[in-house]
Amino acid sequence: MLIFCCWLLQINLLYDSECPLCLHEIKFLEKRDINGNIKFTDLAAPDYNESSPENGKIDYEAGMKVIHAVMKDGEVVQGIEVFRRVYNAIGLGWVYACTSWPVIGPVVDWLYDIWARFRLQLTGRPALAQVVKERAERLAASGVPSCNDDKACKPLR
Numbered sequence: 288m289l290i291f292c293c294w295l296l297q298i299n300l301l302y303d304s305e306c307p308l309c310l311h312e313i314k315f316l317e318k319r320d321i322n323g324n325i326k327f328t329d330l331a332a333p334d335y336n337e338s339s340p341e342n343g344k345i346d347y348e349a350g351m352k353v354i355h356a357v358m359k360d361g362e363v364v365q366g367i368e369v370f371r372r373v374y375n376a377i378g379l380g381w382v383y384a385c386t387s388w389p390v391i392g393p394v395v396d397w398l399y400d401i402w403a404r405f406r407l408q409l410t411g412r413p414a415l416a417q418v419v420k421e422r423a424e425r426l427a428a429s430g431v432p433s434c435n436d437d438k439a440c441k442p443l444r
Contacts, residue, residue, distance in 0.1 A: 297359040298376055299326040299341060300369065301350045306410050309354075316373060324376040331422075333431045348419050353403045367392075367399045 300316070303309050313327055328342060329335065330350040337346040343357035356369040364372060371383045386395040407415060 297324055297326070298372055299328055299343075299357040300373055301328050301330050301342060301345055301355045301357070303331055303351060304329045305331045305412070306406065308406075308410060316377060319377040319379065321377075325373060333426060333429065347422060348415065351407075351415055351418065353400075366403070367396050 300313075302313050304313070316325060317327060330347055335347065336342060337350075338344060340361060341357065343355060343361070343363040345355050345357075345363065349355070353365050354369045355363060355365045356372060357363050358372070367383070367386050371380070371386060374380050374383045385391050402409075407413065407418060412418060413421070
């Protein structure tokens with residue numbers, strides 16, 4: 288039954304390919320996603336479309352603050368809940384099962400929030416504001432289309 292349920296599950300996992308630890312986790316998950324339940328979407332890719340419902344309309348900055356995933360039905364989840372769902376999708380739900388228990392769950396959520404807050408600095412990268420600014424500058428210099436506040440995509444030049 289678990290395998291059948293997991294086969295039906297589809298998740299769009301938004302990740303930061305410029306984070307070494309994140310990339311290590313993604314490679315682990317890709318190897319184990321034998322049924323193709325997970326779509327891996329790189330927030331750092333120049334063509335990441337933050338206005339897409341498929342990406343939960345999660346903008347780059349929000350996606351960089353905390354991990355997000357978008358379920359097949361459009362539900363957006365974040366934080367440790369992403370790992371619960373993704374690990375369940377690959378048949379390893381037991382790894383994160385205890386994170387939904389009282390006492391343990393809130394502690395793990397709190398620890399993840401600390402990790403997420405300092406992830407960039409801990410992996411040798413600038414603060415989030417600087418990363419966002421540098422990305423915007425790279426995109427502007429390359430002429431890659433960007434989606435503005437009214438969600439209409441247009442070239443940046």
